Amino acid sequence: MLHEDRLSYTPAASSVTLARHRAVQLVTEWGYPELAWSVGLVVSELGTNSLMHGCIRGRLFQVRNVLRVGTLRVEVSDPRGERLPHARVAADDECFGRGLRIVAEVADRWGTEPRTVGKTVFAEFDVRDGGGRAKSVGRQHG
Template sequence: MTAAEQISVPEPVLREDRLDYTPTARSVSLSRRRTARLVAEWGHPGLSGDAALLVSELATNALLHGAIEGRLFRVHLTLTATTFRIAVSDARGERLPGLREAGDDECYGRGLLIVARLADRWGVEPRTVGKTVFAELALRQRPDMPMGSRELRASPSRS
């Protein structure tokens, strides 16, 4: 078996949180605050601002474009040794997100541009009912940090 044919083994999950929210504006702010708090508690306080912004954008999109009356949306946070993943699931699988340029006079339409700029990787996964939109932030070890210590990778596009 060649290296290309080998099946990749997923990294062990170090921390995980999953919570369902009602499709209201208040739920977006609740999910944002919960994410910031958990990321800091999980040992990555420098990552909490980016994570909170990402969950806010994804939850807002679930509210605006994925809500179905009587159905909740889910925020699923996962931390491994190398990645922090935010996944937001909603019930509208037929309404897939896509990047677009918003006009100067438009109030909406920039959320996924923010996600694409901030996240190291993002995408959409189909579900039996609905979809999941995810964003991932890579964690890297700095050369001056002791083994086992991790922090957010400094990206040249972030300033």
């Protein structure tokens, strides 16, 4: 692992903003400024989903950003393991329901993993050593 950052947040809308800003700053510091906007968007979408569908009053949600050789991974974990996310097609007049489709478009992969308590929703970006984004063969939901 080259870099890792993990922070827990209170279940409030302002926390999603803080997590997004932190992720953008970290990704830039880690040498991938061209991914900052996409990573910020993914943190915002996954954090908002966690707030709306995965948080329990009084329980924190966690955002973890990890840079490994070849992969930048964003994870958002919350205590509601029984409420797994799924991408859906939102109607034109709906205000919500597009978040995971957006994540699927900007990240190379996304998926879920169970935890002892709760779940983790992740998105991954393929990266090259020394900066730059690798060309992705295809996106997949994992």
